[in-house]
Amino acid sequence: MLTVRDLPAFPELGITACHVGDDREVQSAQVLSDTDWIRSNIAHALIVTHSRYLEDAERIMFTLSAGGAAALVVSGASADTLDPALRDTAAQHRLPLLTTSHSLSDWKALLTHRVSELCVTAARRHAARLGTLLDQLAHPRADTVTGVVEYLAEELPGSVVVRDAGGVRAAAPPAAPVTLAAALEHPDQPRQALDGLHVTSVPLGAHGALVVGTPGPLGQAGTELTTCAAKVLTVALPGGQRSDDLVVSDAVRQVRLSAFQLLMTGHAVDAQRVTASIMPGLLDPTHAQVYVADCGRAGRALVMAQADRLFAGQALTVACPAFDNHIISVVPLVEEQEHEHTVRHLLEVFRTAGVHIGGSQPHELKAVGDAYDEALAALTRASHYPERIVIASPRPPGLADVLPAGPARSWATALLQPILSTARIRQLELTAMALEFRTTAASKVLGMHRNTLARRVAQTCGAVGLDPERAMHRIALSLAIQVVRMHGTGSAAESGPPATLHDLLTGQEVRAWADKTLRPLATDRRDLVRTLRAWVTCEFHVDQAAARVGIAPKTVRAHIQAAEHLLERDFITGIPQDLMEDHGEHRLSGIRPLTCAMYATTPPGEPYPALTTVGRAPRPANASPWPAEVS
Structure with a gap:
């Protein structure tokens, strides 16, 4: 994901940070001028304006902060010449404050679109980073714990140590235990400052901890990566439990969702790459069916866990990001594999809970969006049928x-x-x-x-x-x-x-x-x-x-x-x-x-x-x- 702290690294945006504070995710950019108003939906948006439109800075800052804006970007000023009162107001409302060397017309014509492109690229990279971490479990090496620690130290970058009941279990770089010695004595403190380092500690079971030291505080993407690494380490450490009957981890779900959304937008090859580490070969077939289940009174987490068990790695199942009670299964079609009986078995498990399912006809993998639309339409009819399942008929003319x-x-x-x-x-x-x-x-x-x-x-x-x-x-x-x-x-x-x-x-x-x-x-x-x-x-x-x-x-x-x-x-x-x-x-x-x-x-x-x-x-x-x- 793209965050406020990432923006100065892109010279085409001409951005300089004046006050950032807590890092925030960026999903879009909007221009504010005499003809543009603050929109109702500004969550995670960069608001780009000129200093001449900030006469009522207190009101604007309050509105942006309350709406969850990512940052205020001021054109027509540099970090050195920015009004100190504006800095103070931004700090008071905990709103990141940036400047840009580009004009508002440049932002309207080109740069808002460039920010959107950067957001998509960053989201794909973030999904790939999580997938690489999960690959450590899918393809275990001689020392998976060391592999995870080395990968995390390289990606952040920073010093990383895993400590268990017996002391330091793994470290990267090798001098990390010395660098983080003071923090290792108090691993129960989640946030510490140590000789210019920002230290984050995540517990690993009853007696272990993942301790990370970085030059600056972790942003949102770094925090999620560290949390995902901790979950992988919990499984990889001796005594870690791994059960196919448990609900998959949040990190796996995020990778699956990224793959599904890539399929929905026609990027089948990108989806194959994202899933390669956690479900290798799953999306290799050329055609797939889509099933959408309404979980009724059973609860989505329970139905999803059962679907994962029944499909046994032969389907990409995700929690629908739009409809809170739906799960979506993309089932690639392989010869001699019949999946409709699996779907009907899922209904039988929850026969008294009002679960019902709509399914699509087979579609090319690049047309999963059409298959989802068919399955969603079939789901509407399924609740009226005693079988509680409707498979879309072959499409009439x-x-x-x-x-x-x-x-x-x-x-x-x-x-x-x-x-x-x-x-x-x-x-x-x-x-x-x-x-x-x-x-x-x-x-x-x-x-x-x-x-x-x-x-x-x-x-x-x-x-x-x-x-x-x-x-x-x-x-x-x-x-x-x-x-x-x-x-x-x-x-x-x-x-x-x-x-x-x-x-x-x-x-x-x-x-x-x-x-x-x-x-x-x-x-x-x-x-x-x-x-x-x-x-x-x-x-x-x-x-x-x-x-x-x-x-x-x-x-x-x-x-x-x-x-x-x-x-x-x-x-x-x-x-x-x-x-x-x-x-x-x-x-x-x-x-x-x-x-x-x-x-x-x-x-x-x-x-x-x-x-x-x-x-x-x-x-x-x-x-x-x-x-x-x-x-």
Whole structure:
């Protein structure tokens, strides 16, 4: 992870530390000027501003400190010329204070994106460092304890000693016991200052300790690395217990989560490298299935421990970072290995605890994001089935499959033209994933800061003239990206004006697909089509749809949930209440086909959903059409 103390090491940022104090993690950067305000979400963010905007420094410092900002970075001043009162105010609020030699315009144009890139790189390195430590257990050497100590001394860097009941067990460098002699006499003190060294002591069982001395206090990344080393040493030391039935350590979980998030963003090779030390060869197969389990009343830790035991190293299982009661298992597919019986066994173990599971179809390893989406949709239906498990059916032809290839490619290319010259297909796919939720869920699942993800979507939409706050615009953008994935892009040599989305959705093939898609709704005695058409036309505002149809909002929600069951789609049900927004409680993968089907079947004389009324805002000549690559 990237921390405040790391920043001066990157000359392109031009940062000098004035007052740091406790080290803090950095996840993003924001600019504060006369046209930029302090945003609601500033946790772990660098706030970059000019001294002229700090007239009310006390209020600003209080706001940043309360919001958990990483640091305040002042442009237009050096460490020597910075107002002493500003230093005092920062120290009072325990807020790290930095200066930068770059202007605010440089930060807006380039450096905020550079900070995001550095965050991703640091996170990957941190996961690799933890993985290397765990490799000491996966591939034990003649003296694993010495190996861990030498590795930790090199990575921090510093002096490291392991002390047990018999005295010094291992040390690096060899003179470390002399350097840390005074601290070794009192290993029960977690923090000490010793001859210019900052000493940290972590207990190892009843009579042991890991003692670390570094020139400066450990930052967050160094502290986590030291804690992970202590856990490894606890197992490696004589008498340490190791049981496959125990819940895996926090360090292993962090490495697994890093690998899962890399898979979600299409970085299969990076995920293979991260897991190589703890689960060698697991991600070598080309295809995998994903299972998502809702742990019901059993408790996530207990279900996860049982899943680890049953899969016996044949699956990558993680605690879902977005939904507190979910666990996710990525199961690589190997010939002659059948995993569905393992999943059903897991259900049998917790048959009275309300556990239920959704599973995907097999997907390529680089398409784990699509498999997760399928499994999450299946999970919504699983709670209504007596077996408590639903495996997604082979995907029926979707809208993108029935659109005429030539006209669809023409329309998508015209819409995405401002970004196609600079965007790779994988960047477009990541944006499409980010569009799925209007909440923090997407950022947690993808392992990216919410601000970074929101900026990606906003900049992409702005470049093509769409409004990211409009659900219809998000649907149009995600559909265009689907078309480009399936059919590629058109060329300037193609004759005639580009097709419109209206032309595509009113064609004969799409009309036939829409009739078939909506046909299950006719089995319900309620007029579900009328309610859903109003909901779509009102851009998914339940209260407006209720007023339009003349029924209660509660009835509108009941009709939507009934339609979910009949169409086997997830519109609003599978989203926890704490992740809902006032009028955004929907999943794009569900409402996208519904919206297009309603558009294609619009009765004569009734208004079409506002799907094609997309304005195209002119982009400034000096603006970047695509957000910087951050993952």
